[in-house]
Structure formats: C-alpha cells, structure tokens
Amino acid sequence: MASFNAVLNVNLIGMFDVCRQVSKAMQGGVIITVGSIASFEGNRGQTAYSASKGAVAALTLPLARDLAQDNIRVVRICPGIFSTPMGDLVVEETKKKLVQSIALRRLGDKKEFAHAVHFVAENNYVNGCLIRLDGGGINPHL
Secondary structure, X not given: OHHHHHHHHHHHHHHHHHHHHHHHHOOOEEEEEEOXXXXXXXXXXXXXXXXXXXXXXXXXXXXXXXXXXXXXEEEXXXXXXXXXXXXXXXXXXXXXHHHHHEOOOOOEOHHHHHHHHHHHHHOOOOOOOEEEEOOOOEOOOO
C-alpha cells in the first residue's frame, strides 16, 4: 500500500499541485500535462502507475472547465513508446517485439512529440482533451 500511495502522490497529487500553483500565476495560456498510454492500457506490474495516470486523464476535462474562466486551457498528451536514451538501454530483442506490437511498426520520435506540443500550444480551441500519441496503439497479443 505504501508504494501504491507513493506513486499516486507523485503522479496524481504532485501533478495536480503543480497545475494549481502555476494556474495562479498564469494569465491565459495552456497547461500541457504528459501522461502515458498506460493510462488506458496498462500491463502487468503497472497497477499503481496506470491507476495514477488514469486518474490524471480523468481530471483533465474538469480541470480545463474549471480553469476556462481564467482563459487557461488544459490538454494531456499520452505518448506510447518513443525512441529515447532510456529506451536505448532496452535489450534489442525486447525492442523488436515492442516495435512489432505497435500498429505503425515503429517507435515514436521526439520530433513527433514536439510537433504535438506545438499544435496544442498554437490551437487555442483545443481544450480538455487527451491526445493519444502512440502510433495506433499496442497489441499485447503480438
């Protein structure tokens, strides 16, 4: 229970507190939170992580509605598996299996993530939504 609470404290309570604090200082704009595809499709061993990310996903729309009166938008980007320095540490065989499980058959690129952030920042009508940035999802049965 302690480890479950610790994960929720960081990923849910911590994220909400950051949003609460920064929104006080903002005069309009957008808060972009970064989630995970595990918000919707967690795997074994991700119970606390998926629960915390799912809770943040669930609060995105109500938070956007609450902050709209201050002209602040809230959007959540939920990336799947991306090519990162940390991901480069994954054993090559495991990486190949992961890639084959992604509908587009490749890892996401940091430029694609940056493009999503740019789109959200530029489009003032995008609000209260979650953007799945996961190449069409992961099929764990492949």
